[in-house]
Amino acid sequence: MNFSEYPIESLMYITNRPEIVFTHGKGSWLYDNEGKRYLDFIQGWAVNSLGHCNEGMIEAMEKQARLLINPSPAFYNEPMAKLAGLLTEHSCFDKVFFANSGAEANEGAIKLARKWGKKHRDGAYEIITFDHSFHGRTIATMSASGKPGWDTIYAPQVPGFPKADLNDIASVEKLIGAKTVAVMLEPIQGEGGVIPATREFMQQLRALTQKHGILLIVDEVQSGCGRAGTLFAYELSGVEPDIMTLGKGIGGGVPLAALLAKKEIAVFEAGDQGGTYNGNPLMTAAGYSVISQLVAPGFLEGVRARGEYLRDKLLELSAERGFQGERGEGLLRALLLGKDIGPEIVEKARLMQPDGLLLNAARPNLLRFMPALNVTTEEIDQMMAMLRTILDSL
């Protein structure tokens, strides 16, 4: 079908989209309505952990769709229990609540921390978050986010989210008071431009939160589920948080997210938290397939190896073109361009012929790479060659 034949005008405007309609995908490749293919280093915004239309996920969802789609969250179902068991087996957490988006999982984390504060810290409710952080698009998670401009779009904000500076422990300490219940951060700020919290900062945060008897919450919606080369990014720092949220990669492309907590923190009472789709067997069956593939022997070692390969290639390019290096962990990386040419590169990459390339500029002066975790080194080479062609044309 031609682009003009789609009833695009019926869609509510929320952002500028290019005039193409994607019709199908496989692995690292996406195809549009004109049959053009694109090498995808965005993968649904770090969502399709196993690439487009992963066979294991398809099989799991096809099988589950014929068995049971939603018995209601008031009852247990098999995939929900199996996925919770898999997540607690492979993390430091004991309890899991499933949600449908990263923002909703973070809303759950905020509610759980406030509930815990009511019970154990004299009603403390403030959660210290960070400048340039991103926690979602609900009113509370926008208030928790440190994205410039977000304090005014839908004002008034939800109160109780003072902002500190990432990797600056003194900026956190000075905000802690009687009302503080937790510190919440992304172990790697994703939307902020792929900025890792240092191992030292994570350890200082753990010690500081323990000293004050408050909670440490990690938002691993983007950094979790193998993206950083370990199953969860908190593992890189050798600390155990009290609460973790997951989204994006856990569903491999379908709406699934999770809130995990240590058992002593899991203080919800009947009726405190829920949702009609939460823990539905169709999505949790997909999530079980994804996590099973991530924890299969050798898979995460492969992610680390491909992450190092991508890092080396980006460093080579940076040296060659006079850029400012790269940063990130595993297969969440950024090339630091040193000038605001990111959006132009992204646009030219998509328009390339015969094949396009999908890239993202999380900030105008950098490119963010979030390919499928099973991307091949040949595909990385292909992406680098396409990127060089674009840079030559600037």
Ligand SMILES: Cc1ncc(COP(=O)(O)O)c(C=O)c1O
């Ligand atoms: C760290 C982090 N938290 C939360 C979210 C929000 O997730 P969702 O878009 O699924 O609500 C995102 C999305 O980019 C994210 O990167």
